[in-house]
Amino acid sequence: MEDVQVVAMLVRRCIAGDATAWEEIVQTYNRRIYNICYRFAGTSDDAQDLTQEVFIKMYRTLSSYDASKGAFVTWVTTITRNLLVDHFRKTKQDRMTDSMDSTASDHEDAQPLSEQIPDQSAPPDARVRQRELSDTVHQALGKLSPELREAVILRDLQDMDYKDIASVLRVPEGTVKSRINRGRAELGRLLQRTYRQVM
Amino acid sequence: MPDRTKNDHTSNGMQCNEFDLLLSDALDGVLSGTVLDRFQTHARICKTCGPLLAEAEAGRTWLKGLTEVEPPASLVSNILASTTGVDTQRLRTMTRAPQPRISWWEHAQASYLEPMWAIVRQPRFAMSFGMAFFALSVSLTVAGVKPSDLGQISLRPSAIRRTYYNTQARVVRYVDNVRPVLEVQAALRGIKRNMNPAEPGPAKQKERKNDTTQQPEQKQDRNYSQTGEKLILASDPLGPSNRDLPVVSVTTYRRFV
Ligand SMILES: [Zn+2]
Numbered sequence: 001m002e003d004v005q006v007v008a009m010l011v012r013r014c015i016a017g018d019a020t021a022w023e024e025i026v027q028t029y030n031r032r033i034y035n036i037c038y039r040f041a042g043t044s045d046d047a048q049d050l051t052q053e054v055f056i057k058m059y060r061t062l063s064s065y066d067a068s069k070g071a072f073v074t075w076v077t078t079i080t081r082n083l084l085v086d087h088f089r090k091t092k093q094d095r096m097t098d099s100m101d102s103t104a105s106d107h108e109d110a111q112p113l114s115e116q117i118p119d120q121s122a123p124p125d126a127r128v129r130q131r132e133l134s135d136t137v138h139q140a141l142g143k144l145s146p147e148l149r150e151a152v153i154l155r156d157l158q159d160m161d162y163k164d165i166a167s168v169l170r171v172p173e174g175t176v177k178s179r180i181n182r183g184r185a186e187l188g189r190l191l192q193r194t195y196r197q198v199m
Numbered sequence: 200m201p202d203r204t205k206n207d208h209t210s211n212g213m214q215c216n217e218f219d220l221l222l223s224d225a226l227d228g229v230l231s232g233t234v235l236d237r238f239q240t241h242a243r244i245c246k247t248c249g250p251l252l253a254e255a256e257a258g259r260t261w262l263k264g265l266t267e268v269e270p271p272a273s274l275v276s277n278i279l280a281s282t283t284g285v286d287t288q289r290l291r292t293m294t295r296a297p298q299p300r301i302s303w304w305e306h307a308q309a310s311y312l313e314p315m316w317a318i319v320r321q322p323r324f325a326m327s328f329g330m331a332f333f334a335l336s337v338s339l340t341v342a343g344v345k346p347s348d349l350g351q352i353s354l355r356p357s358a359i360r361r362t363y364y365n366t367q368a369r370v371v372r373y374v375d376n377v378r379p380v381l382e383v384q385a386a387l388r389g390i391k392r393n394m395n396p397a398e399p400g401p402a403k404q405k406e407r408k409n410d411t412t413q414q415p416e417q418k419q420d421r422n423y424s425q426t427g428e429k430l431i432l433a434s435d436p437l438g439p440s441n442r443d444l445p446v447v448s449v450t451t452y453r454r455f456v
Contacts, residue, residue, distance in 0.1 A: 034270040059282040156262035184258030
């Protein structure tokens with residue numbers, strides 16, 4: 001995906017204070033980071049905040065990147081993942097407080113997935129249907145445990161190889177594969193159940 | 200979930216855990232020959248692995264159908280503003296446009312005063328400046344300085360010396376006046392100490408587990424559970440307590456243009 005020499009040069013220029021080099025890094029990686037954050041955190045607002053936090057962290061720690069230890073994209077993904085863990089742990093606290101404050105009926109999560117998905121009797125416009133389908137899969141992804149969710153996001157949405165995922169998650173490759181299997185199967189089960197109920 | 204190790208089917212020479220290890224490779228289409236044959240046979244005869252293969256395949260297909268989403272148009276400029284503090288887009292338009300001649304004062308205003316004023320205008324700094332001004336005015340009032348006096352200050356050495364001795368005399372008188380009060384307070388403290396046992400010192404701050412924010416990224420080992428001892432694979436809303444959260448405090452701009 002990346003030319004090691006080009007990226008190394010870009011990082012060096014950036015550390016030397018070249019603002020255009022930093023802008024190039026931001027332009028190259030913002031889409032990828034935003035997508036990982038969006039699929040993991042679930043909302044565009046959270047994804048925007050998290051993406052900015054990732055770049056702030058990158059900007060502050062750029063000099064600690066060591067090209068001999070791995071690709072820049074793996075380093076960037078590791079920063080992203082670490083911030084997602086922090087975000088999850090922080091919002092988990094909020095969710096626990098919320099669940100104590102609100103009743104189950106006014107909580108979106110309390111609804112079964114089949115009731116959350118859009119009405120299937122809507123006009124059978126292919127694009128509308130495609131969007132509804134994407135929304136349903138996106139919602140189902142949010143139901144997976146964070147360990148399974150991050151594994152399938154990195155593999156199936158970001159096309160990373162198992163070795164790099166293992167490096168980002170700091171677990172053995174066998175564990176990565178097992179989580180991917182379970183994540184996919186869990187998602188398959190969730191969506192199968194949803195569509196069986198609706199159709 | 201069924202215990203896969205006890206559910207092994209060895210009749211075709213493959214066990215469930217081996218099947219699990221090969222599952223992702225099978226879906227990637229990289230299995231071939233006898234391994235693929237054994238894998239397929241196991242999927243047909245095993246009541247656990249057969250459905251697992253079908254579900255994993257379905258899940259993968261759903262995921263592959265998800266397309267990339269477009270980040271908001273303002274994201275890049277917001278990132279640049281929150282990192283370098285420079286809106287490069289605006290900068291580029293400025294450098295392209297012909298620059299009118301400006302005086303040194305306008306230049307100084309634009310380069311130094313405006314950025315400083317922008318910082319001062321931020322609520323937290325404004326608050327700090329307000330507090331500093333308040334503290335200064337309180338100190339001056341306590342020291343007996345009136346704003347009207349400031350205009351009459353004489354900076355001649357003899358006048359400064361006179362002001363110094365006057366102020367010193369005032370401080371000595373003040374200390375003499377409050378001495379009885381201080382003595383009473385000290386006596387009260389002594390009585391209190393004799394009545395209560397020694398108070399404990401400030402509690403040593405509990406070491407944060409799982410907080411690795413200060414380490415280099417590649418050495419950080421984080422997981423979603425708070426205890427750092429064992430992975431919690433399901434998001435249990437009633438999971439272990441998580442009071443020691445790392446707080447990420449950064450300024451992000453969402454509606455910055
Ligand atoms: Zn089996």
